[in-house]
Amino acid sequence: xxxxxxxxxxxxxxxxxxxxxxxxxxxxxxxxxxxxxxxxxxxxxxxxxxxxxxxxxxxxxxxxxxxxxxxxxxxxxxxxxxxxxxxxxxxxxxxxxxxxxxxxxxxxxxxxxxxxxxxxxxxxxxxxxxxxxxxxxxxxxxxxxxxxxxxxxxxxxxxxxxxxxxxxxxxxxxxxxxxxxxxxxxxxxxxxxxxxxxxxxxxxxxxxxxxxxxxxxxxxxxxxxxxxxxxxxxxxxxxxxxxxxxxxxxxxxxxxxxxxxxxxxxxxxxxxxxxxxxxxxxxxxxxxxxxxxxxxxxxxxxxxxxxxxxxxxxxxxxxxxxxxxxxxxxxxxxxxxxxxxxxxxxxxxxxxxxxxxxxxxxxxxxxxxxxxxxxxxxxxxxxxxxxxxxxxxxxxxxxxxxxxxxxxxxxxxxxxxxxxxxxxxxxxxxxxxxxxxxxxxxxxxxxxxxxxxxxxxxx
Numbered sequence: 001x002x003x004x005x006x007x008x009x010x011x012x013x014x015x016x017x018x019x020x021x022x023x024x025x026x027x028x029x030x031x032x033x034x035x036x037x038x039x040x041x042x043x044x045x046x047x048x049x050x051x052x053x054x055x056x057x058x059x060x061x062x063x064x065x066x067x068x069x070x071x072x073x074x075x076x077x078x079x080x081x082x083x084x085x086x087x088x089x090x091x092x093x094x095x096x097x098x099x100x101x102x103x104x105x106x107x108x109x110x111x112x113x114x115x116x117x118x119x120x121x122x123x124x125x126x127x128x129x130x131x132x133x134x135x136x137x138x139x140x141x142x143x144x145x146x147x148x149x150x151x152x153x154x155x156x157x158x159x160x161x162x163x164x165x166x167x168x169x170x171x172x173x174x175x176x177x178x179x180x181x182x183x184x185x186x187x188x189x190x191x192x193x194x195x196x197x198x199x200x201x202x203x204x205x206x207x208x209x210x211x212x213x214x215x216x217x218x219x220x221x222x223x224x225x226x227x228x229x230x231x232x233x234x235x236x237x238x239x240x241x242x243x244x245x246x247x248x249x250x251x252x253x254x255x256x257x258x259x260x261x262x263x264x265x266x267x268x269x270x271x272x273x274x275x276x277x278x279x280x281x282x283x284x285x286x287x288x289x290x291x292x293x294x295x296x297x298x299x300x301x302x303x304x305x306x307x308x309x310x311x312x313x314x315x316x317x318x319x320x321x322x323x324x325x326x327x328x329x330x331x332x333x334x335x336x337x338x339x340x341x342x343x344x345x346x347x348x349x350x351x352x353x354x355x356x357x358x359x360x361x362x363x364x365x366x367x368x369x370x371x372x373x374x375x376x377x378x379x380x381x382x383x384x385x386x387x388x389x390x391x392x393x394x395x396x397x398x399x400x401x402x403x404x405x406x407x408x409x410x411x412x413x414x415x416x417x418x419x420x421x422x423x424x425x426x427x428x429x430x431x432x433x434x435x436x437x438x439x440x441x442x443x444x445x446x447x448x449x450x451x452x453x454x455x456x457x458x459x
Contacts, residue, residue, distance in 0.1 A: 005452035014176045018148045022176045023450040032171035034133040038092065041120035042083060057085065057109075058121045059093050083126075085109050085118040088135050090127040090142070092170060104170070106142035108135065133177070134184040137448065140191055141175065144445040176449065183455070187447050190454040198440050205433050209426050216422045220370045223411050224363075225401055239399060241376070249403045252358075255396035259353040266352075267326065267392045268345035269315050274304070284309040285343030287317055289325045292334040292349065297341075304344065315344045321351040322364060326390040333369040335361055350392060359400070363408045366415060367400060374398050 008023035015028060022028070085091070086109070093105045106127070109118065120126060129135050178184055225237075227246045234244035238251055245251070258264040268274075279286050279302040286302040304312070317323070319340050325332040327348040345351060354364055368374050377398050378387050403411065446452045 005446070005454055008450060008453045011450075014174075016174050016176060018145075019176055019449045021450075023178070023453075026176050026178050026450055028174055028176045030171065031173050031175045034130045034138065034175070035127045035171055036130065037128050038125040038171070039083065039128060040094075041122045041124045041126070055116055055118050056121055057091070057118060057124065059095060059123045083119045085120060085126065090129065090135060090139055091120055092125045092127060093123070094125055095123040105146055106139065108139040132181070134181055134188055136188045136192070137177070137184040140188065140444050141177070141448045143441075144448050145173070147441045148445065178450075186455045191444060191447055194443060195440060198436055198443075202433055202436050205429050205436075209429050209433075212422050212426050212429075216419055217370065217372050219418060219422075220366055220415055221372055223415055224367055224371050224373065227403060227407065228411060228414055237401060242401065245401050246403065248407075249401055252400055252402055253396065254352075254398045254400055257354050257358045257400060257402070258396075259355050261353065263314060263316075263351075264353045265350070265392060265396060266315060266345065267350045268347040269312055271347045274308075274312065274344075274347060278304055278308055281305040281308070285341045286346055287323060287336075287343050287349060288346035289327075289329065289332075289348050292323050292325050292332045293329055295334055297334065297336055302346075309344060312344050317343045317345060317351060320361070321353060322361065322368075324350045324352065324368060324390065324395075326350050327388065330387060330390050331369055331375055333365050335365060350390065350395070352395075357405070359402055360405065360408045360412065362412050362416075366412070370419075373400075 010024040011021040012024050014020060014022040014026075089109045090106055091109070093107075127138075129138060178187075225242055225245060227249070229246070233247040235247045237243060237245045255265075274286070281303045283306050284304050285300065286304060287297070288300055288302060291297055291299050309316075317336060317340070319336050319338045321336045323334045323336065323345070325348065352364075354361070374395070375387070378390065378394055381394055381397070402408075447454050
């Protein structure tokens with residue numbers, strides 16, 4: 001960045017730790033100088049007057065630093081006109097975040113429909129901004145502020161959710177800026193152009209990743225339903241949307257390929273059987289969704305006592321168990337290794353063990369997680385386009401298309417090789433996206449804090 005854009009001629013200390021030096025001529029004031037007050041939103045109907053319908057923007061509608069205006073919720077009879085939002089308004093997130101995402105994002109309303117009316121919920125505050133400040137410049141400044149702070153003393157966190165003690169405390173933060181609004185506008189024009197260019201590149205790369213993921217799924221789906229030999233004799237599968245399968249393959253329901261030992265398929269205990277308060281011991285591990293999604297059996301700090309383990313012995317895990325996520329992010333799998341700790345299932349997991357003479361472990365993983373066959377059948381059973389929960393009884397009825405063991409090995413070897421190529425390409429593109437996102441943050445930071453002079457930089 002330093003080589004591409006020149007610094008200002010002279011600098012001075014800003015007195016703000018995370019900013020450091022600023023150009024000579026810039027001023028430092030509290031944000032309250034330009035944001036005299038923050039108006040909190042509301043939730044529910046105000047029956048005191050009015051008869052217009054408003055779209056309510058919520059924290060859940062925040063998408064990165066923009067509003068997702070596709071999510072709509074109607075609220076009626078709003079009388080307080082101060083709660084209306086219009087193009088260019090800035091609002092702050094007062095509740096949300098999490099362990100790794102700090103609450104307090106400030107976003108700017110863009111692309112709002114002229115025909116629609118907007119308001120906002122009580123977990124959002126609207127920034128009332130002085131005419132002396134360019135709103136979009138302030139929006140970019142808040143992006144830099146958000147990306148550079150590690151912690152601030154007016155954030156409180158309980159049960160994984162962060163809250164601002166008061167959105168108005170943001171007004172106490174110090175702010176460095178050029179006083180000339182035309183000066184502010186020139187920085188905004190530069191950033192608008194450059195960020196739009198970067199966003200276009202990022203969106204193209206994200207689209208490419210989605211296409212590669214679709215290609216990967218189609219490759220696996222074809223291999224586990226048609227095999228690898230295009231000249232193989234085929235027969236009807238008995239499933240209309242599958243069509244024909246190789247003649248030597250078998251069609252079996254999952255319940256008929258399970259191991260004959262007890263609890264060869266088992267869903268985790270009910271939530272009431274295993275509470276958060278009971279998972280702070282140090283004897284027996286509780287495997288949860290994070291283990292499966294991250295493909296890491298060693299993750300996690302939740303353990304139960306030997307007494308609780310004995311009580312929930314039916315949900316015991318063992319090496320070679322195939323764990324499956326059943327809620328939220330569903331259908332992800334993890335095969336426990338021979339070195340895996342003995343533990344129990346979290347309520348959001350299921351385990352299965354299959355007959356190894358009929359179907360190989362790795363082949364089973366490909367079918368459940370990667371092919372889409374299980375998800376499609378579960379969706380058809382639920383008569384819905386999406387599924388929120390995988391139930392044991394439904395999973396047992398899923399049809400599998402099973403080649404001979406030697407053909408399974410050949411398919412596994414082929415798919416592992418081909419999907420590795422796709423995965424490497426996806427990883428490379430994702431790495432590029434991450435670099436572009438970091439460059440965006442750096443560009444905004446350097447421009448709004450005066451580290452580089454971007455006035456007249458090709459705008």
